Amino acid sequence: AQAILGQARAGARRQRPAMSSASGMLPSILAFLAARGMLSSAQEEKLVDLSLGIAGIQLTDDDVTNNERLSTWLGEAYHSALRFDPQQWAGVTKDLGQLAEASLQYPELAYGVGSAFYSYFWWDGDGTGNLNLEAGEMAIDLIERGLQHRRCDDPNLGMDDFLAGHCQMRWRSLMLLSAEMARHYAVQLADVRTAAWAMRRTNRQFLTLKSLAFTRQLEDLGAVLRKPHDLNFNMDYYPHVNVGPIWPKESVPLAAFLEEHAEDFRADLEKIMDLGTFWQLHTQAFVSETQFTPRDEDWQTVYLFLNGDFVERNCRMAR
DSSP states (O other), X not given: OHHHHHHHHHHHTOOSOOSSOOTTHHHHHHHHXXXXXXXXXXXXXXXXXXXXXXXXXXXXXXHHHHHHHHHHHHHHHHTSGGGGOHHHHHHHHHHHHHHHHHTTTOGGGHHHHHHHHHHHHSBOSSSSOOBOHHHHHHHHHHHHHHHHHTTTTOTTSOHHHHHHTTHHHHHHHHHHHHHHHHHIIIIISOOHHHHHHHHHHHHHHHHHHHTSHHHXXXXXXXXXXXXXXXXXXXXXXXXXXXXXXXXXXXXXXXXXXXXXXXXXXXXXXXXXXXXXXXXHHHHHSOXXXXXXXXXXXXXXXXXXXXXXXXXXXXXXXXX
C-alpha cells in the first residue's frame, strides 16, 4: 500500500513537505510523552502537557475527549493569523505529525489526529483544488485505527457503547474519506492500479460496516445501503427516505419559505459582504466548517444564531 501511495504522490507531482514521514521522530515523541507522565494504568487519566505553538493542551486516555481538544486547538490556529505565517503553520503541522507517530503506540490519539488531518489538511493548500494525498491517507489510517480502538468494528459491541463511542460518526468519516480518495485516484489522477487498491479497501470497510447491528437496524427501517456513497446522516432520522443528498423541495416545507424570501436574505447578506467586515466576523466567531473548499473565499460562514443564542455582534452587523 505504501509503495502504491508513493507512486500516486509521484504521479500527482506534489510539492508539499511530508508531515510525519521522518522515521526518527517516533522514538523522540514517545520519550517526550513518557517523560510527561503517560500512565499505564487504565484506571488513571493519562495527562500529557504538550506545547503546540499556540497553547498547551492535555491529552487523556479517552479518545473522544482528545478529539474535542485537538479540534479546539487546531480550530483556534486555523482561524487566526497563525495559518498565514508559513513558519508558524509549519510548526503546527510538525506537532500534528508527531502526534500521528505517537498514535502508533497510543491509539487513544488516533481518532482526534486523523480527524485533524481531514478537517485542516484535506486540500493541498495551493488553491488549485488538488487533494493532499498524504493527509488523506493519514486521516483514513488513523480514523480506522481509532475506530478499532473503540471496537466500533466489533459486531458484538452493544448499541449503547456503539453510540457512546461516536462510532456512527467515525464510520461515516471513514467511508467518506475512503470512497472519495478512491474516486480521486480513478477520476482525477487516472491511476488505475492505486484506484483499484483504494476501492478494495473501501469495499472491505463497507462490508464490515454492513455487518454491524447499527447498520442492520437502519436497513430494517428502510434505509438503502448498496454502496459507500449511500451512507449519510439523514438516515439516522429518516431511514425510510432514500433520496440521496439533495432532497426535492416538496419534501421540505421550509424550502418554500426560504425561496419566497430569498431576496430578503440576500439583502441582509450584502450589508456585511464587504471583504473586511465579513472576513472579520468569519474568523472571530466559532466556525464548524473548515476545508469545505480549496480556497477560503469559496466558502465562508458567519453565525447569527449558535448553540441556542443569538450572536449579538454579528446580528448588529447584519441589521
